[in-house]
Amino acid sequence: MTAALPMHEVDRAAETATAVLRTLVVCDLVDSTALVERLGDQRAAELFRRHDRLARALMQQHGGREIDKTDGFLLMFERPIQAVAFALAYLRDIAALGTAEQASLAARFGIHVGEVVVWDNLAQDVQKGAKPTEVEGLVKPVAARLMQLALPNQILLSGVAYDIAHRAQGELGEQLARVRWRTHGRYRFKGVPDPVPVFEVGEEGVAPLKPPPWSGKAHREVPFWRRPATVVIEGVLLLVLIAIPAWYLFQPAPAIAFANRDWVVVGSLKNLTSQKVFDDSLQTAFRVGLEQSRYVNVIPELQVRSALKRMERDPAGTVLDRATGAEVALRESARALILPTIAEVGGRVRLTAEVVDPNTQTSVYSDSVDGVGEESVLPSMDQLLKKMRGRLGESIAAIGETSASLADVTTKNFDALKAYSLGLQAMADGKGGEAITLFNQAVSLDPDFAQAYLYLANVYWTTGQRTKAHEYVLKATRNLGRLSAREKLSAEGYAALFGKPADMREKWSLFETLYPDALSGQQNLAVVMWWFDNDLKRAATEFQSVADSRHPRRGYAWMSLGDIQLAMGSVADARKSFAMAREVGATQLYLDPLNLFITTRDFKAADQALAREDTHHFPAFEVEKQMRTAALEVSRGRLPSARAAVQSAADIAEKASLEPARQRARLVEIAIAFALGDGHVHESLKTYVEEELGRSQNAASNYDYSSYANLTLAAMMALRHDDTALGERVLASLKPRIENSGFFSLEQPYQTALCEAGIAKDATKAVACLDALLSDRAYFQTRVALLRASLAAGNGDRALETGRWLIEHRGRATAEWLDQFVAQTPNLIASDEATIAVAELLQKAGKNEEAAKLLQQFDEAWAGAESATPLLRRAQSLDGHSSDLSKKD
Numbered sequence: 001m002t003a004a005l006p007m008h009e010v011d012r013a014a015e016t017a018t019a020v021l022r023t024l025v026v027c028d029l030v031d032s033t034a035l036v037e038r039l040g041d042q043r044a045a046e047l048f049r050r051h052d053r054l055a056r057a058l059m060q061q062h063g064g065r066e067i068d069k070t071d072g073f074l075l076m077f078e079r080p081i082q083a084v085a086f087a088l089a090y091l092r093d094i095a096a097l098g099t100a101e102q103a104s105l106a107a108r109f110g111i112h113v114g115e116v117v118v119w120d121n122l123a124q125d126v127q128k129g130a131k132p133t134e135v136e137g138l139v140k141p142v143a144a145r146l147m148q149l150a151l152p153n154q155i156l157l158s159g160v161a162y163d164i165a166h167r168a169q170g171e172l173g174e175q176l177a178r179v180r181w182r183t184h185g186r187y188r189f190k191g192v193p194d195p196v197p198v199f200e201v202g203e204e205g206v207a208p209l210k211p212p213p214w215s216g217k218a219h220r221e222v223p224f225w226r227r228p229a230t231v232v233i234e235g236v237l238l239l240v241l242i243a244i245p246a247w248y249l250f251q252p253a254p255a256i257a258f259a260n261r262d263w264v265v266v267g268s269l270k271n272l273t274s275q276k277v278f279d280d281s282l283q284t285a286f287r288v289g290l291e292q293s294r295y296v297n298v299i300p301e302l303q304v305r306s307a308l309k310r311m312e313r314d315p316a317g318t319v320l321d322r323a324t325g326a327e328v329a330l331r332e333s334a335r336a337l338i339l340p341t342i343a344e345v346g347g348r349v350r351l352t353a354e355v356v357d358p359n360t361q362t363s364v365y366s367d368s369v370d371g372v373g374e375e376s377v378l379p380s381m382d383q384l385l386k387k388m389r390g391r392l393g394e395s396i397a398a399i400g401e402t403s404a405s406l407a408d409v410t411t412k413n414f415d416a417l418k419a420y421s422l423g424l425q426a427m428a429d430g431k432g433g434e435a436i437t438l439f440n441q442a443v444s445l446d447p448d449f450a451q452a453y454l455y456l457a458n459v460y461w462t463t464g465q466r467t468k469a470h471e472y473v474l475k476a477t478r479n480l481g482r483l484s485a486r487e488k489l490s491a492e493g494y495a496a497l498f499g500k501p502a503d504m505r506e507k508w509s510l511f512e513t514l515y516p517d518a519l520s521g522q523q524n525l526a527v528v529m530w531w532f533d534n535d536l537k538r539a540a541t542e543f544q545s546v547a548d549s550r551h552p553r554r555g556y557a558w559m560s561l562g563d564i565q566l567a568m569g570s571v572a573d574a575r576k577s578f579a580m581a582r583e584v585g586a587t588q589l590y591l592d593p594l595n596l597f598i599t600t601r602d603f604k605a606a607d608q609a610l611a612r613e614d615t616h617h618f619p620a621f622e623v624e625k626q627m628r629t630a631a632l633e634v635s636r637g638r639l640p641s642a643r644a645a646v647q648s649a650a651d652i653a654e655k656a657s658l659e660p661a662r663q664r665a666r667l668v669e670i671a672i673a674f675a676l677g678d679g680h681v682h683e684s685l686k687t688y689v690e691e692e693l694g695r696s697q698n699a700a701s702n703y704d705y706s707s708y709a710n711l712t713l714a715a716m717m718a719l720r721h722d723d724t725a726l727g728e729r730v731l732a733s734l735k736p737r738i739e740n741s742g743f744f745s746l747e748q749p750y751q752t753a754l755c756e757a758g759i760a761k762d763a764t765k766a767v768a769c770l771d772a773l774l775s776d777r778a779y780f781q782t783r784v785a786l787l788r789a790s791l792a793a794g795n796g797d798r799a800l801e802t803g804r805w806l807i808e809h810r811g812r813a814t815a816e817w818l819d820q821f822v823a824q825t826p827n828l829i830a831s832d833e834a835t836i837a838v839a840e841l842l843q844k845a846g847k848n849e850e851a852a853k854l855l856q857q858f859d860e861a862w863a864g865a866e867s868a869t870p871l872l873r874r875a876q877s878l879d880g881h882s883s884d885l886s887k888k889d
Contacts, residue, residue: 020115020116020118020579020583021113021114021115021116021583022076022077022078022113022114022116022118022135022139023076023077023078023079023080023082023083023111023112023113023161024067024074024075024076024077024111024112024113024114024116024135024139024140024143025064025073025074025075025076025077025083025086025087025109025110025111025143026072026073026074026075026109026110026140026143026144026146026147027072027073027075027087027090027107027108027109027110027147028071028072028107028108028147029051029071029072029105029106029107030106030107030108030152031106032048032071035047035103035105038103039103047097047101047103050097050101051094051097051105052069054090054093054094054097055073055090058086058089058090058093059073059075059086061086061089062077062082062083062085062086062089063077063078063079063082064076064077064082064083064086065077065133067131067133067134067135068131072107072147074135074140076116076118076135079164079165079168080111080113080157080161080162080164080165080168081164081165081168081169081171081172083111083161083165084111084155084157084165084169084172084201085171085172087109087111087155087201088155088172088175088179088201088202088203090107091107091153091155091202091203091206091207092203092206094106094107095206106152106153107152107153108147108150108151108152108153108154108155108156109146109147109150109154109155109156110142110143110144110145110146110147110148110149110150110156111143111146111155111156111157111158111161111165112139112142112143112146112157112158112160112161113139113158113160113161113164114137114138114139114142114160115137115139116135116136116137116139116140117135117136117137118133118134118135119133119134120132120133120134121133121134138192141189141191141192142158142189142192142196143158145189145190145191145192145196145217145218146158146196146198148215148217148218149187149189149198149212149215149217149218150212151208151210151212151213152208153202153206153207153208154200154202154207154208154212155200155201155202155207156184156198156199156200156212157198157199157200157201158196158197158198158199159196159197159198159199159330159331160330160331161199162181162183162197162199162201163311163327163330163331165201166181166199167311167312169181175203178203178204178205179201179202179203180201180202180203180204180207180209181199181200181201182199182200182201182202182209182210183197183198183199183200183359183360184198184199184200184211184212184220185197185198185211185220185359186198186220186359187218187219187220188218188219188220189217189218190217190218194333197330197359198212258335258336258392258393259335259393260295260393261295261297261516261517262296262297262334262335262336262392263297263298263299263332263333263334263335263517264290264296264297264298264299264329264334264335264336264337264338264392265298265299265304265320265325265328265329265332265334265336265337265338265358266283266286266287266290266298266299266320266338266340267320267321267322267325267337267338267339267340267356268283268319268320268321268325268339269282269283269286269340269341269342270339270340270341270342271341271342272341272342272343272344273342273343273344273349274344275374277414277415277418278342278377278414279418280417280418280421280422280425281414281417281418281420281421282340282342282377282381282417283340283421284410284417284420284421284424285378285381285406285410285417286340286353286381286385287301288406288410288451288484289381289382289385289406290338290385290388290389291484291486292484292485292486293389293394293399294514294515295389295392295393295394295395296389296392296394297517297518299328299329299332299334300551301424302553303332303550303551304320304328304332307328307331307332308324308328310331311324311327311328311331316425321339322337322339322356322361323361325337325339325356325358326356326358326359326361327358329358330358330359332550333550334358336355336356336357336358336364336392337355337356337357337358338353338354338355338356338388339353339354339356340352340353340384341353341354342377345370347372348370348371348372349370349371349372349373349374349376349377349380350368350369350370350371351368351369351370351371351377351380351381351384352366352367352368352384353366353367353368353384353385353387353388354366355388355391355392365388365391367384367387367388367391368384369381369383369384369387374414375412378405378406378407378410378412379405379406379407381406382405382406386399410449410451411442411445411446411448411449411452412446413445413446413449415445416441416442416443416445416446416449416452417442419438419439419441419442419445420438420439420442420449420451420452420455422438423435423438423439423442423452423455424455426438427455427459435455435459436456436459436460439452439453439455439456439459440456443456443475448479448482449482450475450476450478450479450480450482450483450487450491451476451482451483451487453472453473453475453476453479454472454473454476454483454487454490454491454494456472457469457470457471457472457473457476457494458494460472461494461497466498466702466703466704467701467702467703467704469494469703470498470703473491473494473495473498474495476491476494477491477492477495486514486515486518489507489510489511489514489515490511490520492507493507493508493511493520493521493524495507496508497524497528498703500741500742500743501528501532501533501742501743501744502742504524504528504532505525505528505529508520508521508524508525508528509521509525511524512525519545519546519549519551522542522543522545522546523542523543523546523551523553523556523557525542526539526540526542526543526546526557526560527539527560529542530543530560530564530817531745531817532743532744532745533744533745533777534744534745534748534777534778534779534816534817534818535777536564536567536568536776536777537568537776539560539564540561540564540565540568543557543558543560543561543564544557544561547561547577547580555581556581558577558578558580558581559577559578559581559593561577562574562575562577562578562581562593562595562596563595563815563817564815565577566595566596566599566811566812566814566815567811567812567814567815567816567817568811568812569808569809569811569812570811571596571599571600571811574596574811574815575596578593578596581593593609594606594609594610594613594628594632595628595814595815597609597632598628598631598632598635598810598814598828599810599811599813599814599815601635601636601861603632603635603636606632610625610628610629610632613625619652619653619655619656619658620656620658620661622649622652623649623652623653623656623658623661623665626645626646626648626649626652626665627645627646627649627664627665627668627821627824627825629642629645630642630643630645630646630649630668630672630825631814631824631825631828633645634672634675634825634828634829634832635828635832635861636861636862636863636864636865637832637861637862637863637864637865637866637869637872638864638865638866639672639675639676639865639866639867639869640676640866640867641866642672642825643669643672643673643676646665646666646668646669646672646825647665647669649661649665650662650665650666650669653665659695660704660706660707660820661820663688663691663692663695663706663707663710664706664710664819664820664822666688667688667710667713667714667822668822668824668825668826669684670684670685670688670714670717671713671717671825671826671829672825672829674717674721675829675869675870675871676867676869676870677869677870681721682721682723685714685717685718685721685723685726686726688714689711689714689718689726689729689730692707692710692711692714693707693711693730693733695707696708696711696733696734696737699737700737705743705746705819706819706820706822708734708737708738708746708750709745709746709749709818709819709822710819710822711730711733711734712730712734712738712746712749712750712753713749713781713822713823713826714730715727715728715730715731715734715753715757716752716753716756716781716784716785717826718730719753719756719757719759720756720788724757724760727753727757728757731750731753731754731757734750738750744777745818745819748773748777748778748779748782749779749781749782749818751773752770752773752779752781752782752785753785754769755769755770755773755785755789756770756785756788756789759788759789759792763789763792763793763794764793764795766789766792766793767786767789767790767793767795767798770782770785770786770789771786774786779816779818779823780806780809780812780813780816780823780827780830781823781826781827781830783802783805783806784806784827784830784834786798786802787799787802787803787806787834787837790802791837796841796844796845799837799841800838800841800842800845802834803834803835803837803838803841804838806830806831806834807831807834807835807838807854809831810828810831812827813827813828813830813831814827814828832858832861832862832871833871835854835857835858836858836871836874836875836878838851838854839851839854839855839858839875839878840874840878842854843878851878855875855878858875859875
């Protein structure tokens, strides 16, 4: 009987699974069974062997990878054009093979592009019959459905595969002259939730180059009145139309089957007037008006720009006209393209909007509204937008409920609106300083421009300038009548960020309910649950919903999700999330994933990630890079190097006037100094406490509570290093500010320190006090304190259990968010200290073998230690320790 695969091997195999963007090809020989019956087993087998050799040679030539094999192949390619080139060559070659063998050979293809999960099976599984490589994801069934739909010798592609391959068709070389591309409309496939645009590529004389027939598993999406099943009914209706003058009652259904929460792309506004101020301002006004709808979803500007970059177009210089806009809409799965126009006709100002089917680039609807003079433009646009929303199927009641005057929710001043529009573009380009200048210009031209104030608040919040952010949130919320319903709710959500977490959760939950596809609710709700509640499970759920979307900022969600998964102990999931963040794009592509390598002590990968990270000389990122360097150096016992890194971080922060970052770095330096056994560290701690107590006086007015978190950790350090008086003084000062604050992120660490302060008086009572704080949301330092209390109480079993938890949860130690990862390095120091404490307990209990294993792991991690720290000396005193401390300074 074969032994089962050990669980650690199963886990190792699972960790190799990676989510990547790839092209899948499903091809199938037509009527292969009939071919066997006609040729006989022997001759058919020889033919199939020749066919397989031919196909595999072509795969190698075109960069394909075989995933599975039956009558045909499941193949994977890096790029769609490689798949198309393979399919075209394959059809030519099997036709020649069929002629040589006097056997008619034909095949059909399905090609689709998307995200797939790929992993390599273990060698022992392959020996038992498993495929070497596995591929899973929605891409595979879509490619299979396309193949099943195809006619003999037909190559069918999804819309996204067509978009990318068609743009690269020049790579087909000489055969390009014979290649033809066809569009066959949108098809609905059984088991696939959304309709798929179907295209064909083929050579004249080989490919059918005609629409594939409908089947039970696939049908073309057409208006109800054009479906074959309704032909008879239409004949009857025709008679009725002739007989009854009210023919318009039976007019056909819309050519675009637009549904609630479907997406649209807003094209570039065509300005045919002499007023250049309309170029940017009206484009923005049109988007704002359409975004008021809870029925129509507008593809965000950032997402459009991202699509243009993938199309190798310059987002700043590309006009989103009919052709380009349709291509973007197909890429982003939008149901319609809307093209707005303003023109002067007979002395009147005419606003027009066309709804375009991106599949055919034909106008489905077109509406116009006329006005007189510049002052009529925004009211005319209000009317036009209501017409367009009604055309797309939104109810009159819903339009009335969510439609506010554009002059009210933006500004009547077109120069202010233009400055605001340019500010949005600057934000999209990552030019925060320029965006602030433009938004300030907008509000100087219109002091009540609430939406501009809201974006100023957004810029200042994201750059850590909380006081200024609050100032502009107040200005925005004082003019709620100048915001659309959606932006009003957003403003209330940002205002709640300066209150208690309960208010934050309430506001962003409401935003998520009313505007689920905007995803701002999910993103901000996740941040609140992570930063202020330490509720990792709920935060992961919200971040996952953003990460799985097509939101342009989903890279941040993937990055945050990776940290949360690390903290929850899901290393394999975190690895995938960080990989996805790099693939879709996010800031600090290698800095946050460094937490993964710190957790797993993969020092080589960590060094490579640090070398690749480009901070663009942005001070906040420079500080963060030095802080992560310190955490890495602590993980391998190089404490002097870690200390140098945090000193560098403090210097950078001081020069850039980033006071919270400077104080965070100074606190971490003190933690490292204690670990080094620095005799002067107690004086440094006292000085630090005095400065932070002074800074904490203004915490509430500055909306910066980092001093509270820093002081709590400083109190813990004082208590653990025989300065009980200092620790108790800090806690007494914090009591009125933290207790009942509503912030779990402040209250739980503070309660931990209070319990720890009781160890000197009654260690057993302190253990019970800390036990009451334990939960999935408890911070790492709670168990650090519990280990200390258990040892003081002489409770060896509890100390052993807690110490093992601290060793096993390095992911929590590394990636736990507590005010910008301030506890990261202290946590890692505590985790290594727990290793030695557990080894001591094990040896005391006579479990020398288990203790030796722990010591070996510690020795390997600290092999490059730079000095004989107190912890190394403790380790040396234990049996089974192998480090040669004589070589340490």
